Amino acid sequence: MKSTDHSKTGIVFPRVCRAQRGRNTKLWFCRSIAPACLCVFYWNVLGLMSSEDWRTALYRAALEAEVSWIVNDTAEEEAASACSLRHNIKKEDDLKRKFSFFVPVLQWRDSFINSHWEKLQNEPLPYGWKDQPFYEIGKTLSLLSHPANSRLLERKPSDTCVRCAVVGNGGILNGSRQGKTIDGHDYVFRVNGAIIKGFEDDVGTKTSFYGFTTNSLKNSLVAYYKDGFDKLPRDPGIGYIFIPAETRDYVMLAAAIQGVSVPSGPDEGDRPSEFFGYKPKTHQFKMIHPSFIQYVTQRFLKSPQLEEYRDLYMPSTGALMLLAALHTCDQVSAYGFITDNYKDFSDHYYDKAMKPLVFYANHDMEMEGRLWKQLHFQKVLWLYQRRKTT
Template sequence: EVVRLDQRPFQLADPGGPSLERKGAHPCSSPGGHPPTQAPSSWGSAFLSSHPQSRPCPHPLDLAILRHQRFRKLFDLSTPVLLWGGLFTPELWDNLRQQKGPYGWQGLSHQTIASTLSLLNSSENERLFAASGGPSPDCIRCAVVGNGGILNGSRQGLQIDAHDYVFRLNGAVIKGFEQDVGTKTSFYGFTVNTMKNSLISYQNLGFTSVPQGQDLRYIFIPSSIRDYLMLRSAILGVSVPEGPDKGDRPHTYFGPEASASKFKLLHPEFISYLTKRFLKSKLINTNFGDLYMPSTGALMLLTALHTCDQVSAYGFITKNYQKYSDHYFERVKKPLIFYANHDLPLEAILWRDLHKAGILWLYQR
């Protein structure tokens, strides 16, 4: 069991410095809708008015990054987000075999890594958004939906579904909460461990299967050998051959039509870059250092920030987190508990600062 940390409430002090935040309508606002609070008005209010290919971004996040002294130094939008077969070289193997998961391949066999990556050999695996054959959208708008209790009763479903792409993760319960969290899912992010734990822990709360769909894509976070084995088995259409998931049939999770084009794999070097630059927790230098990694939600949100033109975050930790249950789908309020494998207070500060800088929009109430 992962160790619990001090549960005393943390305070989000004002970071100071210039803020690009402006009051106004969320970019997804529609007439008569339920606009969330505190969105930069420069992001516009005509989100639903036209086809994605005909509407430029009124507030692209890359420009917001350039305008902000701190984040301009942190963001490197040229960093490869996904790992696929075309990037697997002897040099990469030599570099990453020295690093523990999720930052590398220490203790993993070359055969396991090579055989998995050789199956990720198409342009679908190379980039997050598939090429449509037509002109690229002028503005890719993404919603990343965490599972925080702040979404219960939020009525943000229509706003979420109005985005071009919707990211969900772990125990993404939809049935019964459509008005609050929407129904659209473009990407589902997970580690095998978090996916299976969610299916066990939240089964009685409505999470009985992983989201499936013809256009849905799965983003594997490679935290251990389990993720490489499950990914390889899913593409080959065979049972997992070894390890804790031996005998698992991936099609029961991802659907019978699963092929290589449905799967994305976060690059370990991308996870390392995110951790070192954005979420370098003090936990790293404690006895819990080997346990620590950014949360699944943090990795999905930062992935969106490196691939989308505009990003909205729903269900992520905010300064008044104690008002809400741990998850939006819980029938009885449960407090958010901090464990040593993630640094949620640090993540809360990052989301607040990115929101104030106008780089993302964070749902708050």
């Protein structure tokens, strides 16, 4: 949950160039980075920019070029309400360099275009579609045809404030009495083993979105069944947010929308209706865009584990939901996420006995914890923290 600071521009350009492989590299450089560099150089020569301004502009140009191919060039940033976290982001140079509200959070039918395919087929899951059949990816995304599949929530008029709570499953919530406060938000995100029954006073009852990978969903139903997680949240109108970590996530999504059994792969024979309830509506399904996963990993959670465990590492489910909320909502509160004193609490709020939090190679939880602390300090989100009472 942490952020790596790439403060030296010399580090940025090799990484940016490596991301663009093949015969189009030279053309891409000319169109993306070179003009920005020439402009910055021109102004610097004229003496109209300080050396610090020059470094900042050059760094930002390189970062924007890093994900330029996934940005809608004709997009305009939507008007932010007076309470929006975006105003605080604009006040901090380091935040302005990291946050981009043009990167698509979700993928759906109309986002599957040839130019995206050409770029994303060079990146492995969950960051792209490398080694994935064009037809299969296209067929799955074609099923996400409802306009609601393209956005997390309906934006209210710009003078209203959209408040979101993202609820992790950390033991810090046991005895927190935060249930009513959580339910008071406009939207509530939950993930993985989101047990509510018996813990309403601590975690609330409302669920607007449930985020997961197929692997985390199935593992949660097995691992936490005895604790009370025997089915997914099924609130009216709930949005189910798939994280495409593996091919099976695309296969499961397609079967869920079509109301059929999974035809192949490790989940062959599964009926998603048993997970999501009888015949959920198409508009209830969402799927995180690979470009968004790539963007938040590179900008916020580029852990050393990404190199050491490249085939395993990705941001945690909770981290992706929290970052998705930060790019969608006006105000975001995080509950049940890792804090400095995580060792004082059990792994989950529903643990019947004390279980220490265990770190695995597929996530960098300590980095994520540092990121939440930093964003809390910068007033981009509000992180629930408390001392353990004896």
